[in-house]
Amino acid sequence: MTRVLVIEDDPAVRRGVSLGLRHRGHETLLVATGEDGLAELVASAPDIVLLDLMLPGMSGLETCRRIRAFSQVPIVILSARDDDVDVVVGLEAGADDYVIKPASSEVIEARMRAVLRRTTQSASDGRTxxxxxxxxxxxxxxxxxxxxxxxxxxxxxxxxxxxxxxxxxxxxxxxxxxxxxxxxxxxxxxxxxxxxxxxxxxxxxxxxxxxxxxxxxxxxxxxxxxx
Incomplete structure (x- = not known):
């Protein structure tokens, strides 16, 4: 079972993402702010983080940077806009991938699995x-x-x-x-x-x-x- 930390301030989106992932056998930890997300990350050690960019208080970008300051946990950004500046800055802050909202739970899970595979896969060139x-x-x-x-x-x-x-x-x-x-x-x-x-x-x-x-x-x- 994958433990997913969802940092999303919109209750409807948060609930929808959680229901979709739980239906597919994942455990979800739900918070509405970057500050609570950092605390939950330390307390619960999730396998992956789904992070909204537009958060109240501490922004999603700042939350991403602070996570990367002490953790290499995989991060997938959830973004409402396919804007070049938002996407590039988010990736440069340390995110591993991004998903444009609204997105189905199937798409979110597929992108999560692809990122999680990168934590264990290595290139097979015959050398160790x-x-x-x-x-x-x-x-x-x-x-x-x-x-x-x-x-x-x-x-x-x-x-x-x-x-x-x-x-x-x-x-x-x-x-x-x-x-x-x-x-x-x-x-x-x-x-x-x-x-x-x-x-x-x-x-x-x-x-x-x-x-x-x-x-x-x-x-x-x-x-x-x-x-």
């Missing part, structure tokens, strides 16, 4: 550990070390790194990365990829503005170095 410059990637323990110190990565960041580093120097389009990492089979939203790359670079690169590991192939996608 690989070293790339100052970076050590352990595919069994699902750990990444830089200069010998562990790097805390959110599930999507980890899976993106595992996927790219399994095929150094090979270039992947944004669409390929959406399909392999986010498991989006449709012609998807490349903001997910770009925002995750930005977060990953900030954690593993010495200078994110001149990346050594996650390199941009202009007009196409990304590849893994160093070359």
């Amino acid at each position: 550990r690989s070293t790339h410059g100052d970076l050590l990637v352990d595919r069994v323990a699902l750990r990444v070390l830089k200069h010998g110190a562990e790097v805390a990565l959110a599930p999507t960041e980890l899976k993106l790194l595992l996927f790219l580093s399994a095929a150094p120097e090979q270039t992947f389009s944004r669409q390929q990365l959406l399909e392999q990492v986010w498991e989006h089979s449709f012609h998807g939203d490349y903001r997910l990829v770009d925002a995750c790359v930005m977060r990953l670079r900030s954690k593993i690169e010495d200078d994110p503005r001149s990346p050594r590991y996650i390199q941009t192939v202009r007009g196409f996608g990304y590849r893994f170095g160093p070359l």
